Amino acid sequence: MMVTWSSFHPYVLPEVIGVPVPTLDHAIRNAAIEFCEETLLHVVDAAPIDVLAGVSTYPLSSGNPELDVCLVKAAWFNERQLPCVSQEVLNEQVPDYWPSKTAEQPTCFTQQDQDNLILYPVPTQAALGALRLKLVVRPSLASTGVADWVGKRFIQEISYGAISMLAGMSNKPWTNPATETKYRALFESGKTKATVDAYRSFTRAHMTVQIPRF
Numbered sequence: 001m002m003v004t005w006s007s008f009h010p011y012v013l014p015e016v017i018g019v020p021v022p023t024l025d026h027a028i029r030n031a032a033i034e035f036c037e038e039t040l041l042h043v044v045d046a047a048p049i050d051v052l053a054g055v056s057t058y059p060l061s062s063g064n065p066e067l068d069v070c071l072v073k074a075a076w077f078n079e080r081q082l083p084c085v086s087q088e089v090l091n092e093q094v095p096d097y098w099p100s101k102t103a104e105q106p107t108c109f110t111q112q113d114q115d116n117l118i119l120y121p122v123p124t125q126a127a128l129g130a131l132r133l134k135l136v137v138r139p140s141l142a143s144t145g146v147a148d149w150v151g152k153r154f155i156q157e158i159s160y161g162a163i164s165m166l167a168g169m170s171n172k173p174w175t176n177p178a179t180e181t182k183y184r185a186l187f188e189s190g191k192t193k194a195t196v197d198a199y200r201s202f203t204r205a206h207m208t209v210q211i212p213r214f
Contacts, residue, residue, distance in 0.1 A: 002066070003151025004144055005029060011159035015183070016166040016174040024166070029139060031161030031187070032146050035154065036138035037070050038191050041198035042150055044137055048129035051077070056099065056106075056122040060115055060135060066144065067137040072117055074134040075109050078127060082119075083108045090120060157190030 005025040012024060019027075036042050044067070049058055060069045075082045085108045090098045098120060105127075106119035117133070139146055146158070160183045166172075167179035 001148035002145035046133040049131040161187040
C-alpha cells in the first residue's frame with residue numbers, strides 16, 4: 001500500500017496556487033526523499049544475501065523499484081551482528097592494505113557509497129544466506145508515492161517541504177520568499193521530531209533505555 005503524490009495535493013496547493021501538476025509532484029517527491037533520507041525513519045529488511053568466498057563487496061537493493069537505499073542500519077553475519085566501521089578508521093587502524101585482508105568470517109562492514117556494502121576482512125568461506133541487513137530507504141526518483149504508514153503519519157510534514165521548495169522557485173507566479181521561509185522552518189522542525197521518533201522506534205521508550213538481561 002502506498003500514499004501517492006496526488007494525496008499530498010490538498011495540503012500543498014492552497015499555498016502555491018497555479019503550480020502545474022508535474023512540478024507539484026516533483027516537489028513533493030523531492031521533499032519526501034529529503035525527509036526520509038535525513039530522518040532515517042523508513043527501514044526495511046533486505047533478502048538474505050549469499051556470501052561468496054573471496055568476495056567482499058555486495059550491492060545493496062531494497063527489492064522495490066519505488067525505494068532507493070540510503071545506508072545500512074544494521075548487519076548480521078551468521079546471526080552475529082557486524083559493527084559498521086568507517087573506511088577512515090580502517091585506514092588508520094589496519095597497518096597494511098585492509099581491502100586485501102582475509103579471514104574465515106568478516107568482523108565488521110563499511111560503505112564507500114550508498115549502493116554497496118564491504119565486508120572486512122574478506123571472507124574465505126562461502127555462506128548461503130548468511131548476510132542479513134536492515135536498510136534505511138527513501139523514495140526513488142521514479143517513485144509514485146511513499147509507504148502507506150509514512151504518508152499517513154507524515155503527510156503534513158512532507159507537504160511543508162514541498163511548499164517551501166515551490167515557493168522558493170525563481171520568477172514563478174507562486175514564488176513567495178516569506179512562504180518559503182515559513183514552511184522551511186516547519187519542515188525542519190518536522191524532520192527533527194521524526195528523527196527522534198524513528199530513533200525510539202516510534203515507541204515511548206526513553207532514549208537511553210537499556211535492554212533487560214534475562
